Amino acid sequence: PMSLAIRDDEIFVFDRNGIWRLRDHDGNGEADAHELFSNAFAQTADMREFPNGIRLAPGGEFVVAKGGQQATTLGKHNGSVLRVSADGRRATVLGYGFRQPFIGVNPRTGLVTASDQQGQYIPTTPLHEVRDGQFYGFLSSLEPQEKYPAPIAEPLLWLPHAVNASGASQVWLQGARMGPLNDALLHISFNRPELFRVLFTKRKDVRQTAVVSVTQNFEFPPLYGAVNPKDGQLYLSGFQILGWGTTATRAAGLARLRHTGAPVTLLREGLATDQGMLLHFEHPIDPGAARETSAYRLASWHYQRTYKYGSPQLKEDGTAGIDWHAVRAAHISRDRRSVLIVAANLK
Numbered sequence: 524p525m526s527l528a529i530r531d532d533e534i535f536v537f538d539r540n541g542i543w544r545l546r547d548h549d550g551n552g553e554a555d556a557h558e559l560f561s562n563a564f565a566q567t568a569d570m571r572e573f574p575n576g577i578r579l580a581p582g583g584e585f586v587v588a589k590g591g592q593q594a595t596t597l598g599k600h601n602g603s604v605l606r607v608s609a610d611g612r613r614a615t616v617l618g619y620g621f622r623q624p625f626i627g628v629n630p631r632t633g634l635v636t637a638s639d640q641q642g643q644y645i646p647t648t649p650l651h652e653v654r655d656g657q658f659y660g661f662l663s664s665l666e667p668q669e670k671y672p673a674p675i676a677e678p679l680l681w682l683p684h685a686v687n688a689s690g691a692s693q694v695w696l697q698g699a700r701m702g703p704l705n706d707a708l709l710h711i712s713f714n715r716p717e718l719f720r721v722l723f724t725k726r727k728d729v730r731q732t733a734v735v736s737v738t739q740n741f742e743f744p745p746l747y748g749a750v751n752p753k754d755g756q757l758y759l760s761g762f763q764i765l766g767w768g769t770t771a772t773r774a775a776g777l778a779r780l781r782h783t784g785a786p787v788t789l790l791r792e793g794l795a796t797d798q799g800m801l802l803h804f805e806h807p808i809d810p811g812a813a814r815e816t817s818a819y820r821l822a823s824w825h826y827q828r829t830y831k832y833g834s835p836q837l838k839e840d841g842t843a844g845i846d847w848h849a850v851r852a853a854h855i856s857r858d859r860r861s862v863l864i865v866a867a868n869l870k
Contacts, residue, residue, distance in 0.1 A: 525764075526692070526747045528579040537577035537587050539566060542611065561611030564589075565599035571623075572601050576692055576747070578628040583609035586617070586635055588624040592642075593663035602661055604637055604653045618653040618676070622661040625746070626653070627693025627708065636679070638690025638710065646826035646834030648690040649678035650710060650721065650732070660828060668830040679721075679732040681826060684833065689714035689767065693721070694748040700755025702782040703791065703805045710734060711748060711759065715770050716741035718759070718780070724794045733793040743776030744769040756781040799850075799866040807859035816850045821866050823848065 524538040534545040534554070541562030545554035564587070566572065573590035580586050584606055591602015602621040605614045617635055622645050624637040635653040639645050644661045651659055658673035682690065691711040699705050708721040718741075719734040746761035762775035792803040800821065812818065824836040824845040835843045848866040855862055 524574055526576045526578075528577045528585060530579055530583055530585075535560060535577065535579075535585065537574045537585075539572070539574055541566070542577065542585060542587070542607065561585075561607050561614070563607060563612055564603075564605055564614040567593070567596040567598035567601060569593050569596045569598065569601065572598065573623065575624060576626045578626055579630070580606065580628050580635075581630065581633045586626060586628050588621070588626045588637060590623050591619075591621050591661055591663070592623065593665055597663060597665050601663070604635060606635075616656050618651070618655075618657050618659055620659040620661045620672075620675070624651075624653075624659075625690060625692040625711075627695065627710075629695050629708075630697055636693045636708070638693070640689060641684055641833045643830055643832055644828055646681070646828050647684045648682040648687045650680050650682065650690065650693075650734075651676065651678045662830070675828070679730075680734065682719075682734065683836070687712040687715070687717065687719070689769075691745060691761070692747045694750070694757070696750055696757060698752060698755065699750045699757065700782065701757065701780075702784070703787045703789070704737070704782065709737065709748065709757070711745050711761075713744050713746065713761070714768050715739070716744055718745075720789060722790060722792055724792055726794070731794045733790075735790045735793070737789065738780065741776070741778060742771060743773040743778070744771040745776075745778070754781075795869065796863075797869075798863065799869055800864040801861065802864070803861045805860075808855070808862065810855045810859055813855050813862050814853050816853055819850045819853065819864050821848045821850060821864065821869070822846060823869065 524536045527536045536543045542560045544558045544560040546556035571590045571592035575588040578586045588604050603619040604617045607614050623640040627636045637651045637653045657676040660675040691713040693710050696707050710719040717739045718737040722733045724731045744761045745759040748759040757780040760777045787805045822845045826834040838844050838846050852865040
């Protein structure tokens with residue numbers, strides 16, 4: 524198992540058999556009974572149908588994520604994210620067609636997100652909203668190439684492979700005491716250990732999503748995080764998994780990310796407009812430095828989804844590479860918390 528969930532002070536663990544409830548009958552602080560709480564979903568013997576994650580959802584339900592790289596057996600729920608009823612008797616597919624999803628669940632709204640791993644059919648690291656039983660693009664090598672069973676749901680965003688080569692889980696900072704990060708969604712990177720803030724914007728019925736780095740200060744590869752209700756700080760844990768690449772120097776660890784009260788220089792919103800990129804900050808910025816056009820570099824590119832492993836970055840004309848956009852000006856708002864980066868040929 525790679526994660527657990529706590530409900531009403533009881534521990535639930537997801538492994539390849541199902542969801543287990545750990546019982547401490549004699550009150551000595553150690554589990555003396557392991558009860559199979561739910562196996563309401565299918566499971567094969569395929570090596571990579573990993574139990575990638577379990578999260579508690581509103582109403583006492585659970586959401587689980589299952590690996591989908593089928594090499595020997597086509598299973599019913601491989602590569603799926605499922606909602607399991609509070610009593611453990613029913614499982615509903617929220618989304619399928621994942622390669623190796625790691626999940627997050629908003630404890631108030633129930634919004635389910637999932638990352639995936641670059642590989643066949645997955646051009647780079649995505650972040651998805653998982654809902655409505657949609658198909659998310661991955662096919663087993665046992666299935667006909669590029670014969671998709673349904674329209675492919677577009678991700679919230681694509682993360683460049685050089686930025687995040689292996690997306691792990693997501694955690695909502697609800698009930699936290701983390702200053703301007705309170706209630707934010709954070710996304711964990713495993714390969715190069717890093718923590719990203721996910722920024723949502725919805726204007727004129729068009730939703731955009733962006734990420735900004737919070738910290739890379741990890742010595743171990745993180746997998747999951749949770750807010751501690753005692754102190755409101757974020758705790759992250761993880762361990763090296765054999766065969767999964769990482770730049771981390773330690774095999775395992777537990778870390779705390781805390782808010783010191785110092786000013787936070789992170790973005791709180793970033794969106795593309797027909798004039799360029801509009802950025803909003805948590806605190807006032809230096810107008811002199813912000814107006815220097817040489818301080819900005821802006822590029823765009825495309826990805827291509829195929830049965831091949833990953834995708835190169837592609838220019839607008841389809842050749843390999845990226846398109847650079849000349850920065851013509853940078854305009855600062857009156858409150859010095861926003862900057863509009865005016866760029867050429869940004870679509």
